Structure formats: C-alpha cells, structure tokens
Amino acid sequence: MKIKRRGSAVWSGGLKDGKGGLTTESGALSGYPYGFATRFEGQKGSNPEELIGAAHAGCFTMALSMILGEAGLTAEKLETSAVVALEKVDDGFAITSIHLSLTGKVPGATKEQFEELAAKAKAGCPVSKVLDTEITLDVTLEE
Template structure:
C-alpha cells in the first residue's frame, strides 16, 4: 500500500479567514488558499484546482500505461481537466470534470487512441474516486 499526505491549516471565518496547504513532497509548501482564491480571483490555490491537477496528471499517466499495453509510446500528451463546482440547496458539490486531451502518438490509429483514452478515463484512480460526471474530449494529432 502506498500512502501520500498533505496538510491544510485554517484560521478565521470562511470569508476572511486564511489557510495554507503543504504536501508531502513540499511541491506545495504553506501555499495560500482561501475564500477569494476559491470563489473569486484571489491569490493562492483552491481544492478544485488541486483536484483538476490531480485528475489531469493521473489520467495522463494512466493513458501512457494503456498505450504501452498496445505497444505505443506518446511523443507528447497534454490534458486539461476542468472541475465544475455547483451550488446546490445543501451547499456546493463537484458535479463534473471535463478532460481535454491532445496527443501526438506515432503509429497510433484513431481507434487504438480512443480505446486507450476511454480505458484510462475509467481506470485512473482519481476518476474512480470522484463521484462526478467525467467527460473526455480526445484529439490525436498527426
């Protein structure tokens, strides 16, 4: 079993409070987060942005694995994950993630590419974690 950790610290009320996030690797090291970074355009990060980064990274690595199973290696892949945070009657919910993939994979057919991308979307651990609609737009460059 592999375990990774991160910490979040917070002081103050929801709108004027301040927090910071630190990850085990210290890629984030007391990185600021708060209400304005989440619901406006303030400085710092926010949980949805971090989920988007985690999902984009996980999916793209999973796709590399699926391509390898098909005997293919990507020259380049770029995935943008867009997380949708919606207000509901009982608060907020992450309702959807849209993955936009652009890839250059020498020797890949459109069919093999689409198959690998769909299997990566379904099989990446972050996709499995999320209780949200996950959509994928995949473009294979020649």
Template sequence: MKINRSGSAVWSGGIKDGIGAISTQSGALDAHPYGFASRFEGVAGTNPEELIGAAHAGCFTMALSLILGEAGLTAEKMETKAVVTLEQQDGGFTITAVALTLTANIPGTTDETFQDLAAKAKANCPVSKLFKADITLTATLEA
C-alpha cells in the same frame, strides 16, 4: 501494495476573512496560501478544485501512458487539462463534473485505437474512480 501520500491544510479565521495554507508531503506545495477569495471570487491563489484538477490530469495522463505501453505504443507528447466544476446545490457545494481535454501525439496509432485507449485510461485512473461527478473526455490525436 499499499501506498500512502499526504497533504495537509491549516486554516485561521472565519470563512470569508480567514486564510489557509496547503502543503504536500513531497514539499511541492509548502504552506501555499488559499482562501475564500481564491476559491469563490476569482482572486489569484490556489483552491482545492484546481488542485483536484491537476491531480486528475496527472493521474489520467500516467494511466494512459501505461495503457499505451501495454498496446506497444509510446506518446511523443500528451497534454491533459482537467476542468473541475463546483456548483451550489441543496444548500452546499458539490463537484458536479470534471472535463478532461487531452491532446496527444502518438505515432503508429489510429484515432479509433487512440479513443478506445483513452476511454480505458479514464475508466481505470484511480482519481477518476473517486468521483461521483460526470467525467467527460475530449481526446484529440495530433498528426
């Protein structure tokens, strides 16, 4: 099976004074603005790194749901945050790390089983497989 999804970006102007808009095929983002200031200066607005973080958190959490189901488990709730680190290196910028932080309530499991299943989800998540960056996972099982 092959699935294609698309996103697009439009940009006008120079790197610092320009303005861009990001859209997704689904319409979840429709010409959502972004620019230099929202990416590098902490100004409100979106940027590619936070979108990658949201995509990675969503993909990882879905992958874990699948793996839990295969183990006969169902989460009551899982919350994942992905922090994407962008660093200047060798005259350019590189995503050097992604830190996934997961908090979950999964009845009927032990912390050891939970850690093993979360690690398996991290290794098999399609978005995780994209990165050359170091991906860390901190997983906390709530009672």
C-alpha cells in the same frame, strides 16, 4: 502493496475573512495560500478544485501512458487539462463534473484506437475511480 501520500491544510479565521495554507508531503506546496476569495471570487491563489483537476489530469495521463505501452505504442507527447466544476447545490456546494481535454502525439496510433485507449484510461485511473461525479473527455490525436 499500499502507498500512502499526505496533504494538509491550516486555516485561521472565519470563512470569508480567514486564510489558509496547503502543504503536500513532496514539498510541491508548502503553506501555499488559499481562502474564500481564491476559491469563490477568482483571486490569485490556490483552491482545492484546481488541485483535484491537476491530480486527475496527472493520474489520467500516466494511466494512458501505461495503456498505450500495453498496446505496443509510445506517446511522443500527451497533454491533458482538467476543468473541475464547483456548483451551489441544495445542501451547499458540490463538484458536479470534471472535463478532461487530451491532446496526444502517438506515432502508429489511429484516431479510433487512441480514443478507445483514452476512454479506458479515464475509467481506470485511480483518481477517476474515487471521484463521484460526471467525467467527460475530449480527445485529439496530432499527426
């Protein structure tokens, strides 16, 4: 089975003065604005890195839910954030790391078991597999 999803971007103008819009097939984004200032200067708006972070957090969390189920556990709540680091390198810019922070409430899970299953999800989720960068993970299991 092959599933295809689509996203698109439109851009007008130069690098610093231009403006763009991001659109997703689902309609979650429809011409959502982005530009140099939203990407490099902290202005309000979107950027590719935050979208990668959201995609990675969502994929990882869903993979963990599956892995927990395979272990006979069901999460009451899983909450993941992703920090994507974009840095200037010799030949331009690169995403140099992604740090996932997970907090979960999983009745019946031990801290060690939760950490082990989260590490398995980090390694196995499709978005982790496609990203060629360092991926780190912090795990907190709530009582």
